[in-house]
Amino acid sequence: MSNRSFAILGTGALGGFYGAKLQKAGKDVHFLLNSDYDYVSKHGLVIESKDGDFTLPQVNAYNDVEKMPQCDVVVIALKTTQNHLLPQMLPSVVRDDGVVLVLQNGLAVEEEVAKIVGNVNIIGGLCFLCSNKVAAGHIRHLDYGQITLGGYANDYESTGVTHYMQQIANDFASAGISMELAKDLLLARWKKLVWNIPYNGLSVILDARTDELMSYVHTRQLVEQLMHEVALGSLSCGRIIPDSFIQTMLNYTINMKPYRTSMKIDYDERRPLEVEAIFGNPLRKAHLLGVNLPQISCIYQQLKFLDEIRRVEVRDLNS
Ligand SMILES: NC(=O)C1=CN([C@@H]2O[C@H](COP(=O)(O)OP(=O)(O)OC[C@H]3O[C@@H](n4cnc5c(N)ncnc54)[C@H](OP(=O)(O)O)[C@@H]3O)[C@@H](O)[C@H]2O)C=CC1
Ligand SMILES: CC(C)(CO)C(=O)C(=O)O
The missing domain is CATH 1.10.1040.10 (N-(1-d-carboxylethyl)-l-norvaline Dehydrogenase; domain 2)
Incomplete structure (x- = not known):
């Protein structure tokens, strides 16, 4: 088992689900929250999932990115409408030579991330997941869940399958998440x-x-x-x-x-x-x-x- 640490920026439907699965599998996971911070720091997370329900009564919860430890893998799981916050969030939480994993929908977020943190590896992940947040700290996973990872290089040049992609895929797979590796992120x-x-x-x-x-x-x-x-x-x-x-x-x-x-x-x-x-x-x-x-x-x-x-x-x- 790897000892990579994970920061989840945005503990909602997607970040809460994947982050909780990683913690349940024994990974060191740190969750950034907004309005749910008080509730989740006291009560943890509840995951209702078609693959089996579980609760995590205690999680590492934060309401300020500056209080989070620097992590090996920083997962961007905010809505993209909040991405104007990334310049103030990313530099303090990602370790030099760490990985930023963009799990959001859409295009070109990796280009924004590359402008903010130049010293990291950037990976995009396409999530085929149907998940909703139904209450504070309560995630309902309805269907699917596979993630396709692709490496980012300047101008979305194809990177092939990198060592970092393989390592992260292994971490997620060990948490029961179906993973696919794409040679071409674009x-x-x-x-x-x-x-x-x-x-x-x-x-x-x-x-x-x-x-x-x-x-x-x-x-x-x-x-x-x-x-x-x-x-x-x-x-x-x-x-x-x-x-x-x-x-x-x-x-x-x-x-x-x-x-x-x-x-x-x-x-x-x-x-x-x-x-x-x-x-x-x-x-x-x-x-x-x-x-x-x-x-x-x-x-x-x-x-x-x-x-x-x-x-x-x-x-x-x-x-
Ligand atoms: N849900 C799904 O099944 C899928 C989602 N996606 C993509 O994943 C991304 C995330 O979506 P989803 O998880 O559904 O969205 P959610 O709204 O459920 O989650 C986003 C979370 O980010 C939190 N947040 C917002 N601002 C801050 C802040 N300043 N500090 C800390 N946390 C903050 C929100 O907290 P609060 O509400 O308290 O502000 C919320 O819990 C999107 O790009 C979406 O398109 C892709 C595939 C499937
Ligand atoms: C394709 C789907 C349903 C799940 O991955 C999705 O991305 C969404 O609802 O935005």
């Missing part, structure tokens, strides 16, 4: 967007669950068209997504339990939407390479409107 991120762009976007705009989007011919066609446009975006970066992958994602969703996407949950809960990481960054990357993605752009503009309206409502409610 391709892996575009592949994840094949799912997130249509379902996250349409679930909010059309007020629909995944099963509803797949039940009607018009929405199903729209999902498929958006998936093909994501593949065009990927191609603009020189990464080929085959049609068979799109078919696999459609089948995957048909077989999934009816699901409210993470963006839909955020919208319903009046939280900011991850529009820039999931839509804005891919659009800008493709645009810089001379490729416009009109259908994705149309979804992006509608989401920006809905997000802005919600933010104004929340601001007015709190003032």
